[in-house]
Amino acid sequence: MPRRNDAALAFLSHRHSRPAKLFSLPVPTREQLTEILTAATRVPDHGKLEPWRLVVVQGAAFKRLADLAEARARELGGDDEKVAKGRGQYDLGKLAVVVVASPRPSPKIPPVEQLMSAAALCFSIVTAAEAAGWGANWLTGWPAHDPVFAARAFGCTEGETVAGIVHIGTPPEDFPDRPRPDLARIVTWAEA
Template identity: 90%
Template sequence: MPARNDAALDFLKSRYSRPAKLFSLPVPTREQLTEILTAATRVPDHGKLEPWRLVVLQGAAFRRIADLAEARARELGGDEEKIAKGRGQYDLGKLAVAVIASPKPSPKIPPVEQLLSAGALCFGIVTAAQAAGWGANWLTGWPAHDAAFTARAFGCTEGERVAGIVHIGTPPEGFADRPRPDLAKIVTWAEA
């Protein structure tokens, strides 16, 4: 039997996300974030395709992107609720990593697998940040799915999309976990 890593299993079984809007300062330094990203990028990259890129958001970038979200909501004829939802995570942001799915032409690796690699990277960032002691939360929101917004905010080109925006900061204390899936209801054992 392979060697178990009980500490890693216990960590994964007990990890949970706290709301990004409740994060406070401090946030990881550039060196600390580099360590987190180094750990997180050990995801399936499909033959070194690395079908993603990262945009680190901090400081004035949040205001700029919140303003872009508001402007885009107004272009779309959005009401105050749509504007508030678009600005929300950026107005309250301290540090975030936007994971941009950037599929590469490949005869072997379908685009959906490359997109899943970007999703795995989002989870890798959340997990590595939490393992390093930080709070982390993976968000999107309507602006992340709007091509005009993502082009302006993150420089997304045709074929690129935001897989997630992972906020990282100091988590609040004593936040309760949410209910978890009942495996008996969602797992099918196919033995034949």
Template identity: 85%
Template sequence: MPARNDAALAFLKSRRSRPAKLFTLPVPSRAELEEILTAATRVPDHGKLEPWRLIVVQGAAFARLADLAEARARDLGGDEEMVGKGRGQYDTGKLAVVVIASPKPSPKIPPVEQLMSAAALCFGIVNAAEAAGWGACWLTGWPAHDPVFAARAFGCAEGETVAGIVHIATPPTDGPDRPRPDLSRLVTWVEA
């Protein structure tokens, strides 16, 4: 029988989603963040392609990104709600890791599997940060999906997309948990 890791299972079963806008200082040091990223990058990368890259955002970079999001919203003719949503996570950000899905040409590994590797990395960063005692929240928002903003903000080239922006900082004290999925509605057991 395989060896169980009850501590890891208990951690995963008890993790909570907390809004990044409620995070406060301090944030992880560079060494602490490198430990988190080292743990998180142990994701399925399909033939060692590493179909992603990371950008660490901190300090004044958040104000620059907020201004870029506002400018892009106005270029698109957006209303104040669009501007506010675009600026939101950057106006309140403390430290974030932007995961850029960067698929590589491969006859064996389809682009969708490479994108899923980037998504797995986002969740790996969330879990590693929370295991290290920090709060972590995986966000995107309309600017992350806008190719013009993504190119200006994160240097995304053609074919690259923002898989996630993982905010990491000191979490608020735990509040009520959100409702969790009812597995009896979602799981189908196939035995033959």
């Protein structure tokens, strides 16, 4: 018989998604973030490929990223709305972990599975940060998907993409939970 972990199930059943723009200081120390990342990197790494890398963003780096996003939006002929959306999370950021999907050549592990490993790492960072008592929110936004911005901001090279930007900080005390999926509507039981 499998051994249940009721505390873990209860935690996952009651976790909330809180907007990163509502996070405040303090943020985790380097030691606390290292503990979170140590727990989070226990994701499927697909044959020890570790098809991802992490960039920790803090302090003045947020202004640099906001300015880069604005400059890139202007290069693309973006209007004020595109500039504001590009700058948004960086103007308000306190601490973030950027997960860069970095697929490795492998005859056994397809690139899509390596990308899913990076996505699993994003969620694992969110979960580990929340388990440690912090608020965490996984974002991307148009700049993260723009290869020029990603190269300038996070050093992404050919074949690398930003899987997610996980913001971590002190969450607001009370925030209403969002509606959750109706399992009866989305689950199909294939029994034959």
